[in-house]
Amino acid sequence: MSHDNPLQHPEVQVASGRGYLLTFLISTLLMGVSLLLVANHAMAPFGLMLVLSLCAGLAVIVQIYFLMHMDLSEAHIWNTVALVLTIPLFILAIGLTAWMFSTLYERTMVMLPTMHGMAGMVH
Amino acid sequence: MLVDLQGPWSPLLGRLALSQIPYENPILAPLFVVVAIMGIAIIAALSYYGKWGYLWREWLTTVDHKKIGIMYIIIGLVMLFRGFMDGLMIRTQQAMAVGPDAAGYMGALHGYLTPYHFGQIYSAHGVIMILLAATPLLVGIMNVIVPIQVGARDMAYPYLNAVGLWITAAAAVLVMASLFVGDFSHNGWFGIAPIFELPYSPGVGVDYWMWVMQLAALGSTLGSINILATIVKMRAPGMTWLRLPIFTWASLATNIIALTSFPALTVALALIGFDRYLGTHFFTAGLGGNLMLYTDLFWLWGHPEVYFVILPAFGMLSEIIPTFSEKPLFGYVTMVLATFGIAGVSWAVWLHHFFTMGAGPDVISFFSVATMLVGIPTGVKVFNWAFTMYRGRLRFETPMLWSIGSLFLLLVGGLTGMMLAFPAINYMVHNSVFVIAHFHSMLLMIVYAIFGAVTYWWPKIFGFKLNEAWGKAVFWLFTAGTVGVFVPMYTLGFMGMTRRLDYVFNTQWQLLLDVQMLGIAFYSLSVLAFLGLLYVSIRDRAKSRVSHDAWGTTHSVEWMTPSPVPFYNFAVVPHINARDEWSWRKEHGFTDLRPDHYEDIHMPKNTGIPLILGVLTFLLGFGLTWRIWWLCALSLALIIAVVIIRSFDADTGYIIPADEVERMERAHHDRAQAAVELPQAGVPGGVTAYGQGNKPAAKGEVGAPGSGISSPEGSRA
Structure with a gap:
């Protein structure tokens, strides 16, 4: 077994303090914006959901890029494999959940299309 | 504070108060005395024999994957016993509390457990059995076996391995603490929204449940990363993917499931945490909360978790059955494909845990069909095992008995699972004890495989076999218990008995509940027989010492190492030439090889x-x-x-010099030679039975550069 310096491994070489700090700042910013929007009921529920999904997607991309330093190089092939694996899982988990709940709401929450009324009830 | 807490709270002790200690409880108080006396006895014995240093150096600070695996298995067995005691109490209560005339004791109206206490018992039973008994047992066996099977000296991350173990141990201690300090959750092992919300469960029970699950999930996630990295990165030279031992394949699929699904559980539990600690409304009935979203998130993990526990069991069967059929495994490639087929489908079936939620017919049909699809790869596996046994020379030693018992349970559990996959049937028997009997069949199938695997690999780890007669006694008593408890339970399910009854209203069910008591009595006897098995086997260990190949007809890489396996596993990293490497070496007469020279070995240091x-x-x-x-x-x-x-500690490893390695290897060799003379090690037909099935790799790969192994004059063992 070779005893090479673990710091020379390509997985370790991608570490960068600047990238981590940037990820932390951007993620905190996105989370803060989302929290403010929700806390102030800044938009109608459907618009809010879209904006939050957008923020979450942005956060994912930032983390993939700056935190995990994902690229398509040979050294990081297993990271790429893992990322590709998450795509079907993401579709299954989110897609099937959305599907089952949309059919559930059709049956149980007839008020859904006019959720503005419900948002008013919250206050 | 952001939430309204019922009851007192102080900055120093939080919600802790003397009144939270159930010292008046007629069951828990004596139990605490027993536990305390046993604890004092263990501490006294350790001090008397001066074993603290040994315990600290060899076990508590170890990063050796085998010792960590053994400690996982010990945690699993202890928690299996605790979970069994809960099961015993559930059965006893139900047998006692039948009909309005049933007597009541210890403050209960009927039976001896109040409904509140009964709720805690079945919740603890489920959490413990799945997350703190089955999972540590399986993780422990994977921990011990996988690195040896891939020809590595330790896990990819030995330190992380120990961290995972101790976090799991923290979860186990936390659930045990709930016995004596406060109470446990009463809303089932999977949690029911919105009962677990603070206004409806104001005590600490749900908090215990949530953090125990959270810690167990954390430990499992860390463990899964480690095993994945070990399999992907640490394989010995020559071990291509299609030469990977089948148990390692199963472990790979299992840990992919674990790594991808456990986050769903941790998120669901964290959201409950927000609800209970910060006053949010993720899973409440109003204010935008959604009750079913919790159920959805939970089973999004919960169903993959089912396959997380069953795939290693399948892997164990795939190792044990060929050994005791004296044939190679039938259909290796289809077995691998079936494993990944099950793992893949596991992600698309979770709604069948809540068919009755009220989703649309298309959704229900989709999940029904997806659930039935699981039967195809599982059927492939069962046929592969059957064809492995077909025209084999079957030997019914204890591991094989457990494996065959496991197959019968898989059949019963699988067929009832197919029934439950029909929404029409599911609506009828939903929440009945039929469902309970079904998933107990499946989980017992896993327990059978675990007992088989423990018996099978025991000589590899400890260097001597478990006693056959006692092992068979455990098997038959345990099987009598399984039949006695679960056949009546299936029947009661069809008769309409619902799950979790602290009071059984229908007196016609009395007889079947009494039969279940008979079954649980057999289970209790099997626990005693298991202790007897350990005692007799350890007492007579000198007579049952074995050499490398404990069963005579084993086939994979771990049997190439001495028994017990030295802490560095392989003095020289082996070169893998075939799928069933050890069979291949036996066939080619390479069983008694010594490397021509040894090299320094780099090993991780112990750490506290x-x-x-x-x-x-x-x-x-x-x-x-x-x-x-x-x-x-x-x-x-x-x-x-x-x-x-x-x-910042850069000094985490040490070097064993080559001559030291050589000295230790000689000692192992001499011990193995001594063991070979004993009759237990030689099994008729052991070598020739493997002659056909294995295609040897291309000539010239043996002794290739880097393998460090050269053949002496063809000494056939």
């Missing part, structure tokens, strides 16, 4: 830091449960500090 992290994690969990904020802040800060301090 994982144990410290485990203790701090327990304190954090306890502090969070009881809302002792200073304890939470302190233990969290210490955890972060310890992790940072450790990360």
Whole structure:
């Protein structure tokens, strides 16, 4: 077994303090914006959901890029494999959940299309 | 505070108070005395024999994957016993509390458990059996076997391995603490929204449940990363993917499931945490909360978890059955494909846990069909095992008995699972004890495989076999218990008995409940027989010593190592030439090889830091449960500090010099030679039975550069 310096491994070489700090700042910013929007009921529920999904997607991309330093190089092939694996899982988990709940709401929450009324009830 | 807490709270002790200690409880108080006496006895014995240093050096600070695996298995067995006691209490209560005339004792109207206490018992039974008994047992066996099977000296991350162990241990201690300090959750092992919300469950029970699950999930996630990295990166030269032993394939699929699904559980539990600690409304009935979203998130993990526990069991059967059929495994490639087929489908079936939610017919049909699809790869596996046994020379030693019992349970559990996959049937028997009997068949199938695997690999780890007669006694008593408890339970399910009854209203069910008591009596006897098995086997160990190949007809890489396996596993990293490497070596007469020279071995150093992290994690969990904020802040800060301090420690390994390795190898060799003379090691037909099925790799790969192995004059063992 070779005893090479673990710091020379390509997985370790991608570490960068600047990238981590940037990820932390951007993620905190996105989370803060989302929290403010929700806390102030800044938009109608459907618009809010879209904006939050957008923020979450942005956060994912930032983390993939700056935190995990994902690229398509040979050294990081297993990271790429893992990322590709998450795509079907993401579709299954989110897609099937959305599907089952949309059919559930059709049956149980007839008020859904006019959720503005419900948002008013919250206050 | 952001939420309204019922009851007193103080900054120093949080919600902890003397009144939370159930010293008046007629069951728990005597139990505490027994536990305390046993604890004192163990401490006294350790001090008397001067074993503290040994315990600290060899076990508590170890990073050796085999010892960590053994400790996982010990945790699993202890928690299996605790879960069994819960099961015993459930059965006893139901047999006693039948009909309005049933007598009541110890404050209960009927039977001897109040409904509140009964709820805690079945909740604890489920959490313990799945997350703290089955999972540690399986993780422990994977921990021991996978690195040896891939020809590695340890896990990819030995330190992380120890951290995972001690976090799991913290979860186990936390659930045990709930016995004597406060109470446990009463809303089932999977949690029911919105009953677990603070207004409806104001006590600490749900908090215990939540943090126990959270810690167990954390431990499992860390473990899965480690095993995945080990399989992907640490395989010996020559071990291509299609030469990977089948149990390692199963472990790979299992840990992919674990790594991808456990986050769903941790998120669901964290959201409950927000609800209970910060006053949010993720899973409440109003204010935008959604009850079914919790159920959805939970089973999004919960169903993959089912396959997380069953795939290693399948892997174990795939190792044991060929050994005792004296044939190679039938259909290796289809077995691998079936494993990944099950793992893949596991992600698309979770709604069948709540068919009755009220989703649309298309959704229900989709999940029904997806669930039935699981039967195809599982059927492939069962046929592969059957064809492995077909025209084999079957030997019914204890591991094989457990495996065959496991196959019968798989058949019963699988067929009832197919029934439950029909929405029409599911609506009828939903929440009945039929469902309980079904999933107990499946989980017992896993337990059978685990007992088989423990018996099978025991000589590899400890160097001597378990006693056959006692082992068979355990098997038959356990099987009598399984039949006695679960056949009546299936029947009661069809008769309409619902699950979790603390009071059984229908007196016609009395007879079947009494039969179940008979079954649980057999289970109790099997527990005693298991202790007897351990005692007799350890007492007579000198007579049952074995050499490398404990069963005579084994086939995979781990049987190439001496028994017990030295702490460095392989003195020289082996070169893998065939799928069933050990069979291949037996066939080619390479069983008694010594490398022409040894090299220095680099091994990880022992460290006490994982144990410290485990203790701090327990304190954090306890502090969070009881809302002792200073304890939470302190233990969290210490955890972060310890992790940072450790990360600056560059001196984490040491070198064993080559001549030291050679000396130890000679000692192992001499011991193996001594064991070979004993009759237990030689099994008729052991070598020739493997002559046909294995295609040898291309000539010239043996002794290739880097393998470090050369053949002496073709000495056939």
